[in-house]
Amino acid sequence: MSGELIRLGLAGLGTVGTGLAKILASNADWIQRRLGRQVVIKSALVRDPTKVRDLPSRMNIALATSMDDLLQDPELDIIVELMGGLDAPYRLISAALARGKAVVTANKALLAERGNELFSLAAKHGAALYYEASVAGGIPIVQVLKESLAGNRIKALTGILNGTANYILTEMTDRGLDFQTALGQAQAKGYAEADPTLDIQGMDAAHKLVLLIRLAYGEDYPLSELPVQGISHVDPQDIIFADQFGFRVKLIAQVRHSQGGLDAGVFTALVRQEHILGKVDGPFNAVLVEGDAVGPLMLYGQGAGDLPTGSAVLADIMALARAGCSPNNTGFPEIVLPPAAILSPDHVRSRHYFRFTVLDRPGVLAVIAGVFGQRNISIAQMVQKGSSSGRNVPVVFITHSAQARDVTAAVREIDTQSFITAPSVHYRIL
Amino acid sequence: MSGELIRLGLAGLGTVGTGLAKILASNADWIQRRLGRQVVIKSALVRDPTKVRDLPSRMNIALATSMDDLLQDPELDIIVELMGGLDAPYRLISAALARGKAVVTANKALLAERGNELFSLAAKHGAALYYEASVAGGIPIVQVLKESLAGNRIKALTGILNGTANYILTEMTDRGLDFQTALGQAQAKGYAEADPTLDIQGMDAAHKLVLLIRLAYGEDYPLSELPVQGISHVDPQDIIFADQFGFRVKLIAQVRHSQGGLDAGVFTALVRQEHILGKVDGPFNAVLVEGDAVGPLMLYGQGAGDLPTGSAVLADIMALARAGCSPNNTGFPEIVLPPAAILSPDHVRSRHYFRFTVLDRPGVLAVIAGVFGQRNISIAQMVQKGSSSGRNVPVVFITHSAQARDVTAAVREIDTQSFITAPSVHYRIL
Numbered sequence: 001m002s003g004e005l006i007r008l009g010l011a012g013l014g015t016v017g018t019g020l021a022k023i024l025a026s027n028a029d030w031i032q033r034r035l036g037r038q039v040v041i042k043s044a045l046v047r048d049p050t051k052v053r054d055l056p057s058r059m060n061i062a063l064a065t066s067m068d069d070l071l072q073d074p075e076l077d078i079i080v081e082l083m084g085g086l087d088a089p090y091r092l093i094s095a096a097l098a099r100g101k102a103v104v105t106a107n108k109a110l111l112a113e114r115g116n117e118l119f120s121l122a123a124k125h126g127a128a129l130y131y132e133a134s135v136a137g138g139i140p141i142v143q144v145l146k147e148s149l150a151g152n153r154i155k156a157l158t159g160i161l162n163g164t165a166n167y168i169l170t171e172m173t174d175r176g177l178d179f180q181t182a183l184g185q186a187q188a189k190g191y192a193e194a195d196p197t198l199d200i201q202g203m204d205a206a207h208k209l210v211l212l213i214r215l216a217y218g219e220d221y222p223l224s225e226l227p228v229q230g231i232s233h234v235d236p237q238d239i240i241f242a243d244q245f246g247f248r249v250k251l252i253a254q255v256r257h258s259q260g261g262l263d264a265g266v267f268t269a270l271v272r273q274e275h276i277l278g279k280v281d282g283p284f285n286a287v288l289v290e291g292d293a294v295g296p297l298m299l300y301g302q303g304a305g306d307l308p309t310g311s312a313v314l315a316d317i318m319a320l321a322r323a324g325c326s327p328n329n330t331g332f333p334e335i336v337l338p339p340a341a342i343l344s345p346d347h348v349r350s351r352h353y354f355r356f357t358v359l360d361r362p363g364v365l366a367v368i369a370g371v372f373g374q375r376n377i378s379i380a381q382m383v384q385k386g387s388s389s390g391r392n393v394p395v396v397f398i399t400h401s402a403q404a405r406d407v408t409a410a411v412r413e414i415d416t417q418s419f420i421t422a423p424s425v426h427y428r429i430l
Numbered sequence: 431m432s433g434e435l436i437r438l439g440l441a442g443l444g445t446v447g448t449g450l451a452k453i454l455a456s457n458a459d460w461i462q463r464r465l466g467r468q469v470v471i472k473s474a475l476v477r478d479p480t481k482v483r484d485l486p487s488r489m490n491i492a493l494a495t496s497m498d499d500l501l502q503d504p505e506l507d508i509i510v511e512l513m514g515g516l517d518a519p520y521r522l523i524s525a526a527l528a529r530g531k532a533v534v535t536a537n538k539a540l541l542a543e544r545g546n547e548l549f550s551l552a553a554k555h556g557a558a559l560y561y562e563a564s565v566a567g568g569i570p571i572v573q574v575l576k577e578s579l580a581g582n583r584i585k586a587l588t589g590i591l592n593g594t595a596n597y598i599l600t601e602m603t604d605r606g607l608d609f610q611t612a613l614g615q616a617q618a619k620g621y622a623e624a625d626p627t628l629d630i631q632g633m634d635a636a637h638k639l640v641l642l643i644r645l646a647y648g649e650d651y652p653l654s655e656l657p658v659q660g661i662s663h664v665d666p667q668d669i670i671f672a673d674q675f676g677f678r679v680k681l682i683a684q685v686r687h688s689q690g691g692l693d694a695g696v697f698t699a700l701v702r703q704e705h706i707l708g709k710v711d712g713p714f715n716a717v718l719v720e721g722d723a724v725g726p727l728m729l730y731g732q733g734a735g736d737l738p739t740g741s742a743v744l745a746d747i748m749a750l751a752r753a754g755c756s757p758n759n760t761g762f763p764e765i766v767l768p769p770a771a772i773l774s775p776d777h778v779r780s781r782h783y784f785r786f787t788v789l790d791r792p793g794v795l796a797v798i799a800g801v802f803g804q805r806n807i808s809i810a811q812m813v814q815k816g817s818s819s820g821r822n823v824p825v826v827f828i829t830h831s832a833q834a835r836d837v838t839a840a841v842r843e844i845d846t847q848s849f850i851t852a853p854s855v856h857y858r859i860l
Contacts, residue, residue, distance in 0.1 A: 023581055023723045033648065034580050036763040132578070138724035140578030148562070148570030150464050151453055151744035218463065276730065279709060293453045293741035294568035294731060300706065301727035311723035314581035328752060333466040 005038050006321045009070035010061075011045040011092055012082035013053055016106055016133065019306025020080070020313050025056030031314075035321050039314075045070055045083070045092075067092050071099065078320055080313060081105040086113065093118060097127045104316040106133035106309060109198075112207035112223050115214065116336060123335045128327040130316035135208040136161055136285045138308030139301040140315065145215035145289070146331035152291030154216040156256040158430065161208045163283035163303040164192045164199035165231050165251040170281045173239050173248060179232060191283050191304075201230035202251065202266040209253040212287070213264060216255070218332040219340035227265035227345055234268060238355060238425055241396045242270050245381065247353075248278045252430060261341035263348045270353050270429045277430070346405035351380070351429035354397040356414060357422035364419050365395065371413050372399070375406040392421045398429065436465075436751045437472040439500035440491075441522055442513035443483055446536055446563065447474065449736025450510070450743050455486030461744075465751050469744075475500055475513070475522075497522050501529065508750055510743060511535040516543065523548060527557045534746040536563035536739060539628075542637035542653050545644065546766060553765045558757040560746035565638040566591055566715045568738030569731040570745065575645035575719070576761035582721030584646040586686040588860065591638045593713035593733040594622045594629035595661050595681040600711045603669050603678055609662060621713050621734075631660035632681065632696040639683040642717070643694060646685065648762040649770035657695035657775055664698060668785060668855055671826045672700050675811065677783075678708045682860060691771035693778045700783050700859045707860070776835035781810070781859035784827040786844060787852035794849050798825070801843050805836040822851045828859065 010017055024031070024039055032038050043062040055061065064070060070079060070092070079096040081103060083089050089107050096103050098121060105111070111118065111134055122129035132142045136159070145154075160166050164186055171182040183200065186192035198204040206228045213221045231251050239249050247270035255264035271278040276298055280286040285303025290296050302308035330337060358364045365384070372379060381398040411424050440447055454461070454469055462468050473492040485491065494500060500509060500522070509526040511519050511533060519537050526533050528551065535541070541548065541564055552559035562572045566589070575584075590596050594616055601612040613630065616622035628634040636658045643651045661681050669679050677700035685694035701708040706728055710716040715733025720726050732738035760767060788794045795814070802809060811828040841854050 019723075027581055027583055027722070030583055031581055034762060138721075138727060140574055140727075143573065143578050144570055147749055148573050148745045149741065150748045151457055151461055152741055153457055153460055276709070279706070291568075291741060292457070293449075293737040293744070295735075295738055297568060297570075297729070297731035299727070299729055302725045305725075307723040308725050311579065311582055311721060314723070315578045318580045319577055322758060332464060 005040055006077050006317065007040060007042040007075050008078050008080050008317065009043055009045070009073060009076040010041050010080045010082065011067070011070060011089070012084065013044050013046050014082065014084065015306045016309045016313065017044070017082040018054060019310030020082070021055055021059060021061070023307060023310050023314055025059055031318070035318060037321060039317060039321065042076060043069060043073065067095070071095050076101070078102045078104055078317055080317070081107060082313070086110050090114060093129070094121055097121045097125055097129060100125045100127045102128040102320050104130045104313055104320070106131070106313060108134040108204070108207040108211060112210040115211065116220050119329050120336050122327060122329045126327060128320055129329045130320060131211070132316045133309045133312035135211050136287060137301070137303040137305060138311045139285055139287060139299045139303065140312065141212065141287045141299055142215060143315070144299065145212065146328065149289060149291050149294060149297070150331065152293045154257060155290045155292060156254065157212055157216055157287065157289050158252060158254045158277060159209070159212070159287040160250055160277060160280050160285055161205040161253045161287070161303065162199050162251055163285055164196060165205070166280065166285070167191045167283045168200070169231060169234065169249055169251065172234065172236060173243070176236065178236050179234055200232050202228045205251060205253040205266045209255065209264060209266060213255050213262065213340065214337060215331050217257070217262065217340065218330070218334070218337055219262070220337045221262065221264060221340040221342070225342060227267070229267045231268055235425065237394065238427070241355065241383070241394070242353065244383065245398055246273050247271060247429065248273055249427070250277065258343055260347060261343040263343040268427055270427055272430070275430065346403065348404045349401050350404070351401050352399045352407055353427045353429055354399070354411070355425040356395045356420060357392055357424070358395055359391060359419040359421060360393045361419065367417060368395070368414055371410050375410040377402040377406055377410055434467055436467055436469040436507050436747065437505050438469065438508050438510050438747065439473050439475070439503060439506040440471050440510045440512065441475040441497070441500060441519070442511065443474050443476050444512065444514065445736045446739045446743065447512040448484060449740030450512070451485055451489060451491070453737060453740050453744055455489055461748070465748060467751060469747060469751065472506060473500060473503065497525070501525050506531070508532045508534055508747055510747070511537060512743070516540050520544060523559070524551055527551045527555055527559060530555045530557045532558040532750050534560045534743055534750070536561070536743060538564040538634070538637040538641060542640040545641065546650050549759050550766050552757060552759045556757060558750055559759045560750060561641070562746045563739045563742035565641050566717060567731070567733040567735060568741045569715055569717060569729045569733065570742065571642065571717045571729055572645060573745070574729065575642065576758065579719060579721050579724060579727070580761065582723045584687060585720045585722060586684065587642055587646055587717065587719050588682060588684045588707060589635070589639070589642070589717040590680055590707060590710050590715055591635040591683045591717070591733065592629050592681055593715055594626060595635070596710065596715070597621045597713045598630070599661060599664065599679055599681065602664065602666060603673070606666065608666050609664055630662050632658045635681060635683040635696045639685065639694060639696060643685050643692065643770065644767060645761050647687070647692065647770065648760070648764070648767055649692070650767045651692065651694060651770040651772070655772060657697070659697045661698055665855065667824065668857070671785065671813070672783065674813070675828055676703050677701060677859065678703055679857070680707065688773055690777060691773040693773040698857055700857055702860070705860065776833065778834045779831050780834070781831050782829045782837055783857045783859055784829070784841070785855040786825045786850060787822055787854070788825055789821055789849040789851060790823045791849065795825070797847060797849070798844055801840050802829070805840040807832040807836055807840055
C-alpha cells in the first residue's frame, strides 16, 4: 500500500457495500485530507452484474462475477468482504490472506464460527484481518477493546447488540404491541429482514458476543457452547409487570469474569429503568464495559444500517492505509487463542423475575415460597393480581441473587404442582 | 522499542502517575500477555524525593529530581509527562521530541495552548506524541476521533467534559443545593480541587474542546478565541424552572460545523431530560459525536480519577509498544494544522431560556414580547409566577431558534426598562 491510491476489491454490493461506496464518494476530499491518499473501489464482486444499483454517479467500478478477478488483481490493496453468508466469504478471505493480502470484513457469523482458523491464517502470513464493522455497526467497540482498554482486565461486558430485537422490545414496551405486531412493524420499517430468525432468536447477538469475548479476554469461546435465548417468546404481560417493578425487558449479550471462568450468554433480561442500558431504545445498540482500571465505559450508537456500518468498514480501511501499522488481528500476539475457561451455567448467579400462572386458591403461595426456600432462593418482592376470571391469576416474584441450577430445579418442581395452569416464565435481572 | 522491556521515564507521581503505577503492578501479567512484553517505570521525576508515596510494593522506581536524568537516559523508551502545569512540561516534552523520543501526556492545558508547536516538533522529528488521557479521562475519545471516525465529517460534537462541574450541577438539581454548598461537598468528596477555578469557570472543558476540535476537523482553534462560560453564576431557581420545562442544566462544550465555519464554545445550557446527555449525572463525562456516516455516537465514562486516567495513559503506552505504528499525532498528515474557520459568535443560532425579574405590573409582558418580536425572537413557552412579595416576580421564556446577536441586543434593551429589578438571565437550549 505504497501508492497514491488505495484500491479496494469489494465483494458484495448490498446495503453495507453501497453505503461504503456512498461515503467514499461524498467524503472523497476529506478522506484524502486525512490520509494524504485517495481510497477508490476498483472492482466489485456481484452475483448479478445486470442489476440496477443505486451507486454514486462518479464512481467507475468494474463489476466482477468471479472471486478470482479480485484475488488475481495485483493492483488491489485491500479485499473488503461484505457478501454475507459463510462458505463463499470463507473461501475469499482465506485465499486473500494466504496471498498476504489485507482483508476487511463485517462478517460476524463467519468470524464467530471460524475465527480461530482465519486469525491464525492472517498471523501466519503477516496479513491484516480487520473487522470493526462486524460488531455493533458504527460503534467502534472492536478498536476500543483491542487498543484503548488493552491494559484493563475486563470484569464484565454487557451489550444490547441487536437493533432489530431492541426495536421490537421497545415498541412492545412503549406502545403495548404484541411480539408479532412489533415484528411486522420492524419489517415494514426496514429494521428487520424478511427472515428475521438470526435477530430474534439471539444468534446474531451471539456471533457478536463471541467476537467481543475474544477481544476482551483473548480466549476462544466456542459459539456452540454459548447459551442463547431469543425474544419471540416474550409475553406483553411480563413487560407490564417488569414496568411495575421499575424494569425494562431487553435482549442482553453478556460476559462476566469470575474465578471459575467466563459466564457468558445471550438472554432476555430485566434492566432497571434508571440503568444506563435501560435507556437504550429503538434500533440503537450499546456496549457497557467494566474494566478494572477504567471503571464503567459505555459506547452507544447505531448498530446497523448502510452508512453507520460503512463508517466502520472505512475506519478499518483507513487504519490499514496509514503507513506501517502492524496486523494485530486479535489484539493478542498469540497465533491461536487458547480455549475459554467457561463457568458452568449451573453456577451462574443472578437475581431473577418469575411469573407463575396459578389457580386462585389458598396455600399456593406457601407451596411456591417453600420450594424457593429449599432451593436457597430468597424472595425480594411479590405481586399477586386479583383474578378477573376468578380462576387463573399471575403471581410474580423478584428474587435476590440465586444460582441458575437452583432456579431451574425450583421451576421444574413448581411446574409439577396441580395449581399451575400455564408454563412458568423466568428471566434474569441485570 | 525493540527490547523485551518497555522502560518508562515518568514525570510526576501525583494522582494519575500513582494510578498508572498501580495498574502496571496489578495487571503486569495481563499487559505482558497483550503485548508479549513487559512495561516498567524505570525512573520517576518528582519534586520531593523524600515524600512518602503510596506506590505498589514490588516496584523498583529510581526517583529523579532533574529532567536531564530522564532526557539523558538512553534506556528509556517513552517519556510519560504527568506533572501538570505549563512551563516545565513544555520544556520536558519539547526536549524529548527533539531527541526523537516518544512522549505520552495527559496535559490538556499545554496541548490547548501550545499544541501546534509541539505537534509540529513531533512530526518534524518523527516522534510520537500521544495524549488520550488529556480529554475525558478514561473515555477513548482521542482514539475514536483519530481512527474510528476518520472517514466521517463531524457535524457536531457535544460534551460533558468536566466531572467537577457536572457533579456540582447534579447535586444542585437533585438535592436543591446552592452553588457554594455543592462546591464544598464536591471538595469534601475529592471531586473538586482546593482551587476549583479551572473547573468551575469552564477553562478545563475549554482546553479539552480545543483538542477535540483539532481531532475532529484538523483545524487549529485558538483557545483565546473560544467563548467560555462557567457555572459559578448558576442560580438554583433557574434549575427549578428548567426542570418544570423538562430540562436539566449542564455545562456543555460544543462545536458545530456550518457553512460559515465552526461554532464552538463552553457554556451553561438546558438539556432535555430525555436527551442522552441529560442523563449523564454526577462526576461522569460523556461525548456525543454526530458524524455524517456514523450518525450519533456517544461515549460515556469516568472523566477523571487515578485509575481511569491511568488506563488512558496505559492505552497510549501500549499502542506505542506495538511494533511499527506510525506517530500519527494529530490524525492528519500535515505538519501544521491550518487555523480554524470560525463562525462569528453573533451568527450562532440556538433556542434560548430567559428569566427576567420584573415588577408585577400590567404591560410588562407586552414590552418584553415587543422587543423579542423586533429582534426576530419567537416565543415558544412562557411562565409567570405569582408574586409572593407583591412586587418582584420572575418571568421565564423558552424561545424558538434565534441568533446570538439578537438575543444579546434584546436582553440589553429589556434590561434598560424601569420594570426590571435584577440582572436578566439567559441560557442556550441544546
